[in-house]
Amino acid sequence: MPASARAGVFDPRVFTLANGLEVVVIEDPRMPAVVHMVWYKAGSADEPRGKSGVAHYLEHLMFKGTRTHGPGEFSRLVAVNGGRENAFTALDYTGYHQTVARDRLELVMKLEADRMANLAVTEEQAAPELLVVLEERRTRIDNEPGAQLDEQMRAILFPDHPYGISIIGREHEIRALTLADARAFYARHYAPNNAILVVAGDIALDALKPLVEKYYGAIPARELAPRVRASDPPPVAARRVVLESARVKRPSVHRNYLAPGHRSAFAAMPGAPGMAHALEVLAEILGGGATSRLYAALVVARKLAVGASAHYDSGARDDSRFTFGVVPRDGTTAAELEAALDTEIARVLDSGVTADEVARAKRRLQSGAIYVRDSLQAGARTLGAALAVGRGVADVESWPERIGAVEVEQVNAAARAILRPERSVTGLLLPKAAP
Amino acid sequence: MALLSRRQALAAMAGFAALGLPWRGADAAPRIERVVSPGGIAAWLVSDRRIPVVSMQMAFRGGAALDPAEKLGRANLATQLLDEGAGPYDSQEFQRRVEDISASLGFDDGRDTTGGWVKTLSRHRPEAFDLLRLAMTAPRFDAEPLERARSAVLGRLKRNGEDPDYLAGRLWWRRMAGDHPYARPGSGVPRTVEKISAEDVRAFAGERLARDNLVVGCVGDISAGELAGALDAVFGALPARAAPWRLPAAPLRALGGTVVLERPVSQSVASFGHVGIKRGDPDYYTAFVMNHILGGGSFSSRLYQEVRERRGLAYSIYTVLNPLDAGGFVQGGVATQNARMAETIAIVRDQWRRMAGEGASTAEIADAKSFLTGSFPLQFDSTDRIARLLVSIQLDDLGLDYLDRRNAFIEAVSGSDVARVARRLLDPAQLTFAVVGQPAGLEAERVDAIE
Numbered sequence: 001m002p003a004s005a006r007a008g009v010f011d012p013r014v015f016t017l018a019n020g021l022e023v024v025v026i027e028d029p030r031m032p033a034v035v036h037m038v039w040y041k042a043g044s045a046d047e048p049r050g051k052s053g054v055a056h057y058l059e060h061l062m063f064k065g066t067r068t069h070g071p072g073e074f075s076r077l078v079a080v081n082g083g084r085e086n087a088f089t090a091l092d093y094t095g096y097h098q099t100v101a102r103d104r105l106e107l108v109m110k111l112e113a114d115r116m117a118n119l120a121v122t123e124e125q126a127a128p129e130l131l132v133v134l135e136e137r138r139t140r141i142d143n144e145p146g147a148q149l150d151e152q153m154r155a156i157l158f159p160d161h162p163y164g165i166s167i168i169g170r171e172h173e174i175r176a177l178t179l180a181d182a183r184a185f186y187a188r189h190y191a192p193n194n195a196i197l198v199v200a201g202d203i204a205l206d207a208l209k210p211l212v213e214k215y216y217g218a219i220p221a222r223e224l225a226p227r228v229r230a231s232d233p234p235p236v237a238a239r240r241v242v243l244e245s246a247r248v249k250r251p252s253v254h255r256n257y258l259a260p261g262h263r264s265a266f267a268a269m270p271g272a273p274g275m276a277h278a279l280e281v282l283a284e285i286l287g288g289g290a291t292s293r294l295y296a297a298l299v300v301a302r303k304l305a306v307g308a309s310a311h312y313d314s315g316a317r318d319d320s321r322f323t324f325g326v327v328p329r330d331g332t333t334a335a336e337l338e339a340a341l342d343t344e345i346a347r348v349l350d351s352g353v354t355a356d357e358v359a360r361a362k363r364r365l366q367s368g369a370i371y372v373r374d375s376l377q378a379g380a381r382t383l384g385a386a387l388a389v390g391r392g393v394a395d396v397e398s399w400p401e402r403i404g405a406v407e408v409e410q411v412n413a414a415a416r417a418i419l420r421p422e423r424s425v426t427g428l429l430l431p432k433a434a435p
Numbered sequence: 436m437a438l439l440s441r442r443q444a445l446a447a448m449a450g451f452a453a454l455g456l457p458w459r460g461a462d463a464a465p466r467i468e469r470v471v472s473p474g475g476i477a478a479w480l481v482s483d484r485r486i487p488v489v490s491m492q493m494a495f496r497g498g499a500a501l502d503p504a505e506k507l508g509r510a511n512l513a514t515q516l517l518d519e520g521a522g523p524y525d526s527q528e529f530q531r532r533v534e535d536i537s538a539s540l541g542f543d544d545g546r547d548t549t550g551g552w553v554k555t556l557s558r559h560r561p562e563a564f565d566l567l568r569l570a571m572t573a574p575r576f577d578a579e580p581l582e583r584a585r586s587a588v589l590g591r592l593k594r595n596g597e598d599p600d601y602l603a604g605r606l607w608w609r610r611m612a613g614d615h616p617y618a619r620p621g622s623g624v625p626r627t628v629e630k631i632s633a634e635d636v637r638a639f640a641g642e643r644l645a646r647d648n649l650v651v652g653c654v655g656d657i658s659a660g661e662l663a664g665a666l667d668a669v670f671g672a673l674p675a676r677a678a679p680w681r682l683p684a685a686p687l688r689a690l691g692g693t694v695v696l697e698r699p700v701s702q703s704v705a706s707f708g709h710v711g712i713k714r715g716d717p718d719y720y721t722a723f724v725m726n727h728i729l730g731g732g733s734f735s736s737r738l739y740q741e742v743r744e745r746r747g748l749a750y751s752i753y754t755v756l757n758p759l760d761a762g763g764f765v766q767g768g769v770a771t772q773n774a775r776m777a778e779t780i781a782i783v784r785d786q787w788r789r790m791a792g793e794g795a796s797t798a799e800i801a802d803a804k805s806f807l808t809g810s811f812p813l814q815f816d817s818t819d820r821i822a823r824l825l826v827s828i829q830l831d832d833l834g835l836d837y838l839d840r841r842n843a844f845i846e847a848v849s850g851s852d853v854a855r856v857a858r859r860l861l862d863p864a865q866l867t868f869a870v871v872g873q874p875a876g877l878e879a880e881r882v883d884a885i886e
Contacts, residue, residue, distance in 0.1 A: 030485055031465075033813050072744070075734045080802050082809015099813050131747025138702035139750055139770050143599055247699060250593040290530035299583060300527060306583075306590040329586045360535060367537030370556060374488050375817040 008397025009369045010379045013205045019221040020193025022387060023212055026200035026379045034105050034201035035376050037097040038112050039384040041196070042189035044169070045091045045162040045229055045318070051181050052162075053169020056089040057133055058182040062096065063087075064125045066118040071125055074111050081107055089167055092317045093388035099376070102202045106211055113215035116195065119186055126179040134175070137168050145429060149243040149254065153427040156239050157256050160230045161318060191222035196387045200380040229318065238421040244430040253338045254427040255324040259418050261316030262389050276314045277406050278414035279322060284361035285353050285411070286310035286344075287324070293357075294326070297344055304332045304340050317389035322418055334428050345419050352412040362403055369400045464812055464838035465821060470659045472666035478651035479825040479835070480662050483818070487557045489655040490818035491567075492826045495549040496648040497680045500616040500761070506635055508623020510643075512584055513636035514542035514549060519580035521569040526580040529566070538563040540570065546617060547682075547760040548830065549643050554819055557656035564669050571644050572672045576633045588628050595622075599704040599871040602696055603768070605885055606869035607706035610694055615685050617759060624886050642678035646670060652825025654818040685762025686710070689865040693780065693879035696871045703776040703872025704768070707783060709865040711756055711763035714831050720844040721856040722756060727803045728795045728853075729786065729861075730754030730767055735802075737786050742769065748779050765860065776874035784863055791861040794854025808842040 013025045044055045065071040078085045083100035085108075098108040141147045151166050158164030168174070197216065199208055235258055260275050286293050287310025294308035307327040313320045324345075328337045372378045386396045465481045472478075499510040518533070518540055520526040533540050536559035542551045551571070555563035595601040605620060612618035622628070649670065653662055689709035712722045723731075730738040730753050742752045754767035771779045795803075815821045828837050870879065 030483065031812070031816060033816070072735065076802075079732065079734060079806045079810075082806060082811075082813065084810055084813060099816070101809065101813065128743075128745065128747030132743055132750055135702065135748070135771060136750035138772065143700050143702050143704070143770075145597060247597050249596040250590055289534055291527055291534055296527065300579070303583070303586075306587040327590055330589065364534060364537050367556060370487060371537075371554075374486055374490075374819075377816065 009400065010373065010383060010397065012383060012393055012397075014393055015205075015209070017192065017212065017217050019217065019219060020191075021212075021216050022196045023208075024196065024198045024383050024387065024393065025203065025205050025208055026198070026383070027204060028200055028373075028376060028379070029202045031376070032102045032202050033099060033376065034102055034199055034203050035097060035099050035380045036105060036108050036112065037095055037198045037380050037384055038116065039093050039095045039196040039198065039388045040189055041093055041194050041227070041388050042185070043090045043092040043094055044165065044167040046189065046227060047162065047169075047185070050173060051177065051185075052165045053133065053174040054177055054181050054185045055094055056168055057130065057174070057177050058185050059087050059089045059094050059096075060129050060133060061121050061126060061179075061182050062115055062119060064119075064121040064129070066114050067120045068118065069111065069114060074115065077111060078108060083108060090385075091163055091167060093385065095384060095388075097377075097380070105199070105203065109211055109215045113219060116190055116192065116216070117219045119183075119190075121179060121182070123179055126182070130174070130177060133168070134171070137171060137174065140168060141166065142171075145243060145245055145248045146252065149241070149427050149429050152241045152243065153254060153256050153425045156241060156425045157258055157321065158319070159232055161232050162229055163316070163318065188225060191224065192216055192219045193221040194224055196384055198380045198384045200376050232319075235422050239425045240428070241425065242428045242430060244432045246432050248429055248431045250327065251334050251431060252325060252327045252429045253334050253341065254429070255341065256425045256427070257322040257418050257420070258423040259312060259320045259322040261318050261320035262314070262391055263317060274402075274406060274410050275414050275417070277402050278410040279312045279418065280314055280365060280403065281358060281361045281406050282348075282353070282411050282415055283310050283312040283322065284365055285357045286348070288361065288364065293348075294324070294341075294344055298326060298337070298340055302340060303329060304337055305329055308341075315385055315389065334430060338426065338428075348412075348415050349419060353408060353415075355408050358406065358408050358411055362406060365403050366400045465815065467825065467835055467838070468659055469835055470653075470662050470666070472663045472671075474667040474671050476646060476649075476651075476666040476670050478653050478662060478666055479829060480652075480657070480659055481654045481821055481825070482658055483654065484656045486818070487656050488554065488818055489557050489560050489563075489653065489657050490554045490822045491552065491564075491651065491653045492819065492822040493551045493649060493651045494826050494830055495551075495643050495645065495677065496547070496650075496830070497643050497677060498546050498548045499544040499621040500546045500619075500682055501643075501680050502616070502619070502623070504619070505627060506623075506631055507619050507627040508588060508621070509631050509635050509639050510544035510549060511622045512581075512588060512628065512631050513639040514544045515584045515588075516576055516580055516636055517542045517551075517570045517574045517640065518566075519584065520575040520577050521566075522573040522575075524569070525575070525577060529569075532562070533566055536562050538566070540567055542570070544621060546621065550826075552819065552822070560657065560665075564665050568669045568672070571640075571670070574637075574640055576636050578633070581633055581636070585628060585631070588622055589625055592622060592625055592628070599698055599700055599702075599770075600768075602698070602885065603704045603706040603869050603871045606694060606696055606871065606882070607708070607766070607867065609885065610867055610869055611689050611709070611764070612686055615761075616682060617685055617761065626886075641674070645674045645677035647675060648677040649673070650826055650829035652822040652829070654822040654825070682761040685759065685764075687762075689867045691865045691867055693868040693870060693877060695874060695877065695879040695881050696869075696883075696885060697873060697881065698871050700872050701772060702770050703773050703870050703874045704770045705776065705780065705868050705870045706766065706768050707780075707866060707868045708754070708764055708766035709862060709867055711765035712758060712860060713763040714758040716763070718852075718856045718859065719758070721848045721852040722860055724800060724803050724807065724845065724848045725790070725795065725853045725857050725860070726754055726756050726765065727807060728799045729790050731756075732803065732806060737790070738767070738783060741782050741786060742779060746782075748775055748782075773873045774875050776870060776872065777877040780868055780870075780877065784866060787861050787866050788863045790857045791863065792858075794850065794857050797850055800848065800850055800853055804845050804848065807845050811841065812838075
């Protein structure tokens with residue numbers, strides 16, 4: 001279909017089963033393959049207090065077998081049928097996905113539906129997997145000073161909300177997790193009425209529907225507890241954290257501002273509902289590429305930094321972060337660079353962004369909505385992630401239009417509302433001479 | 436949003452017996468055309484007009500391994516600078532033009548090749564292709580971007596100094612290939628990066644960016660006729676010939692043993708491996724299947740089963756074949772807590788011996804083949820990935836009909852082939868480990884530093 005005839009980004013088809021499973025189909029016949037993804041509206045932020053890491057531990061255990069498929073059989077079947085698969089855990093959701101040839105869709109659907117309801121893991125399988133998770137934590141966080149600092153900054157930015165804890169969990173809490181903890185999380189959250197099925201590829205809705213009914217339709221809905229999370233009081237003071245270590249060889253300066261996520265952006269913040277889009281435009285102006293304000297000022301013109309970035313995550317269900325990261329050039333101290341970053345932030349707050357900057361940023365963001373259709377996986381991921389945090393398909397489909405409607409004044413208002421000292425945590429990663 | 440994956444995306448995965456029939460999925464192969472411009476420049480094309488995007492990938496034979504020893508990092512610096520100012524545009528103006536058409540364009544350096552790419556909306560194809568032409572034929576190498584890129588490289592080198600993965604890889608290559616160019620770090624070391632001049636990077640562009648060492652793959656919303664015209668416009672002004680080059684053959688034996696670089700981390704990281712096999716070797720496909728069973732199919736490989744599933748020793752363990760122009764290598768990686776690295780290394784050595792001595796079972800080989808043939812076409816799901824595939828098929832000289840023939844090479848591998856090639860390839864005496872961390876109870880040579 002020519003681009004001009006498209007109503008939205010993906011033109012997905014949707015339906016809901018009687019048991020509550022939401023189904024999204026992106027018909028894309030470019031290759032005879034399908035991506036099959038199941039998303040559960042349960043992530044690390046839905047873990048019980050003291051049980052951090054259990055969402056991710058359960059994700060690992062989901063490959064250990066069911067009442068009818070033995071340990072490892074899921075992956076063996078997918079592989080021997082030429083399929084690729086993986087899974088992921090995030091703050092707000094957990095996802096499982098396979099890419100297979102079109103005529104193997106029924107097989108993976110059968111397997112995925114089976115483990116939605118019939119997980120069966122033994123203590124003997126669960127114990128070594130906990131060690132694997134601990135190694136994963138060492139790889140991702142403990143061996144990476146930058147990740148350690150980010151973990152600290154997150155904990156300060158979200159003092160009580162579970163977004164303050166790394167997705168993988170705290171080491172001492174992971175160590176104490178049991179199979180019973182994982183089973184409890186599974187029983188509480190893994191149900192068709194708490195899940196989204198996304199299928200993208202060479203499949204028509206009419207062909208898909210009977211398969212979905214057959215495999216997922218047979219699983220009864222379960223009563224779900226409301227998604228209640230601790231919340232934080234409004235921030236009142238700028239905070240700082242310094243990680244100084246002999247392991248750090250290259251210093252860097254980081255700044256996080258508490259920013260609205262999906263629900264707060266559309267409800268609680270002044271300037272809603274356009275706030276999230278205005279912040280996306282702002283991040284693009286400040287940190288989007290080689291001509292962004294930060295790169296042009298700190299790296300090219302003033303020669304203080306070797307890298308500068310700004311990022312806003314609009315995908316969080318609750319509050320989110322607007323983040324900056326800068327790396328000094330040799331000869332620049334972290335303090336000088338932090339001051340220069342503050343100067344650029346102050347410039348936005350005092351003088352605002354220009355109409356030209358906003359127009360350019362909007363154009364680039366909107367082009368992204370065309371590029372995302374170039375990959376089978378990307379569309380499935382975008383829609384699944386949106387639905388899993390409570391956004392609708394229409395919201396995704398109209399995103400380019402709503403980005404297009406963002407005005408200069410909204411961007412400036414969003415900057416002034418969010419880039420405030422009391423909303424910030426500053427983090428310094430500094431080398432220390434070995435004693 | 437941050438995501439945790441169940442495993443790192445390294446290689447493919449495999450499985451054991453399941454369905455009665457092996458899956459043969461090659462009907463998904465895209466249709467490839469060879470396009471030759473009026474000026475004689477060839478490219479491979481998959482025309483697909485269903486999405487208004489065009490991806491072009493290119494490679495020039497000869498890469499960072501050709502950097503002069505005292506100018507290590509030259510290819511890396513030069514490729515970073517090609518799109519930092521060209522023709523009438525300085526760096527910021529060039530970048531602004533790329534961003535304003537929402538295109539992406541860039542270059543990178545491999546050991547054996549120098550790569551480039553452009554991805555654009557088809558409505559901006561003429562502007563995007565013209566910017567690519569300028570970057571290759573009229574790069575400016577102005578002082579400001581040169582010093583900026585140099586600072587960025589020096590910063591990354593510092594960052595690498597705190598990265599156990601990077602250090603383990605460097606240490607392994609040093610131990611494996613000594614003074615061979617492959618053992619040198621592609622981004623250079625501070626001592627050499629500080630010395631690279633504008634003349635040096637200009638010399639690199641003049642030596643490497645030419646028509647006789649160029650391969651091009653193009654995919655997306657463009658016809659053969661449109662591409663033929665564009666090829667002359669984009670590449671026609673490049674010199675006809677690249678500077679002649681020759682790499683010495685890589686070492687044929689590894690020293691074996693274990694070498695440790697102490698670093699204060701809770702998890703030790705190991706790189707391991709030895710000499711492997713080149714892409715054109717008649718045993719390549721057999722080695723590919725064998726490696727999949729040993730450590731390539733991360734999910735059910737023997738190493739994955741023994742190290743991760745059975746004992747929980749690591750999040751990631753893998754082996755890969757790395758067939759370079761001047762020599763092939765079998766390489767792997769694993770990370771585990773300091774207290775258990777010695778045990779992990781013993782398991783890897785044991786599995787190396789077992790495969791070398793016994794080969795693989797009929798069931799293992801059947802399952803590996805079933806996965807490798809079935810999953811192959813599924814990974815090419817975007818224009819840029821298919822364009823990269825077109826480039827690599829050309830670099831390896833596999834032929835226009837390779838996608839139709841590839842699975843038959845895999846299917847032809849027999850159990851006795853696997854046993855023979857495992858015996859030929861895997862040598863526990865040469866298996867060399869480089870470990871960064873504080874591994875306990877590990878018999879090893881120690882080094883204090885690595886440049």
